[in-house]
Amino acid sequence: MTTLHSPNQNHLLAALPTADFERLAPHLELVPLLLGETLYEPGGQLRHAYFPTTAIVSMLYIIESGLSAEIAGVGNEGMLGIALFMGGDTTPSSAVVQTAGHGYRLPGKLLKEEFNRGGLMQRMLLRYTQALVTQMCQTAACNRHHSIEQQLSRWLLLTLDRLPSNELVMTQDLIASALGVRREGITEAAGNLQRAGLISYRRGHISVLKRPGLEAHACECYAVVRKELGRLLSDVQYRQDTAPTRVPAPQLRQAARP
């Protein structure tokens, strides 16, 4: 019998040394992450760290006027709750579930303790934070200089990389608030991509038809983030025992362009 869910579906958890993992395992709680659910409120205390397995969570920054901007996305390659070990227990950004699925959560106190042991877990978490920072930088520059259509392409590709299928369940409204643009802007950009035969759209479901074409439409930002994520997280050693339930290798695929 195969378990449907396993902490090892998350790359960070799967890369923990056996001793560390076994110490944490009893405290890992499987939680369903519902579409649109808010994991962190801006300014609130962080009670848990989340390790997504099949879900994707978006780190959003919301300004006074209610407008938002996505800072970074987190899938099974990462975790949420960086601030727990960075100090200061709160984040200024909110975390919203972008693709429904599951994840494991760990009481914040335990994550902090584990981090402070200073072992491999610490190294991995810091390395991951660095990858996250890279993503944030690229997003910031992309926001500034690239068109909505390019940004949409980038976003679709990054999201797709975190999913097993080539279809994503997602309304244009949600995408718009992730990219920090109007819903109509997404309608138009998505329309263009559809007319170009790259994607197909149907009320809340987007299928990517021609991935290479989409990559050509996207700005360089996609390739850069992909490459950096690969570089920083590539040398991770997975535990032996993860083999059975392990996801089909680091799920982020190779970028097509050099």
Place this chain on the structure above:
Amino acid sequence: MTTLHSPNQNHLLAALPTADFERLAPHLELVPLLLGETLYEPGGQLRHAYFPTTAIVSMLYIIESGLSAEIAGVGNEGMLGIALFMGGDTTPSSAVVQTAGHGYRLPGKLLKEEFNRGGLMQRMLLRYTQALVTQMCQTAACNRHHSIEQQLSRWLLLTLDRLPSNELVMTQDLIASALGVRREGITEAAGNLQRAGLISYRRGHISVLKRPGLEAHACECYAVVRKELGRLLSDVQYRQDTAPTRVPAPQLRQAARP
């Protein structure tokens, strides 16, 4: 006799426990940081960490087309070279001196060693990184949603907070590349601020005349960053011996608005 320069002018160095500081001190090298000088090239190896004292350094992200976006600014409240202890020895962003002055540099290897001791230095560096991340998030959102004039106001205030005087030496061209906009955009925005009597401009020199007015012109982003920086770095304990040469207290002033 008073020394003109001292590592204690940098808040992070000034907050190190005596034992830690004395271990590092012999390796701290005072370097002049020239206007426009590039400390880090994107993708290059990080040889040194920099602790600005009187200089201000801008972390810039430059995209393929040559356009840029400022990620964050670093003055004597912080340091450059985060990636050294986060893992992966390189940064995707470049670091450019925005206000000439001085700083101390430390061989990267030593910073890493010190970080890995896991003491107060580690806690401080992580805490500072968290503050930096906050700044990056706010900048990203600000890029997306606020006008050039608001962004310019924010930027002037943040820069001013890191300087002893109310004048900054800075061409519109440099500001433009920091904010990732056209030079003409800055000319226009600065013209408006000048006509409003908030600043005065003269070929490479900007004086802030009415700080409160400028704060009113700026978006919320300024106040948010200020507050968060204060919160995260406020509980720092300075060493006794820093008293003589110490800068006039945490130089970041209190935000005017609540």
Place this chain on the structure above:
DNA sequence: CCCGCTATGTGTGTTTGCGTACAGACGCGC
């Protein structure tokens, strides 16, 4: 003191994305 470099001011036309408004269309639940 003058020259030349560089910084700054200004103008025109164009593009992108925003705000608003509304019509149709899909799909879920009853």
Place this chain on the structure above:
DNA sequence: GCGCGTCTGTACGCAAACACACATAGCGGG
């Protein structure tokens, strides 16, 4: 299988910022 709520497509006018082009002015070096 019907209805309603939500999602999607489209259209208009507008504002912000862009690209490009050029005129002027300050400052430092010779």
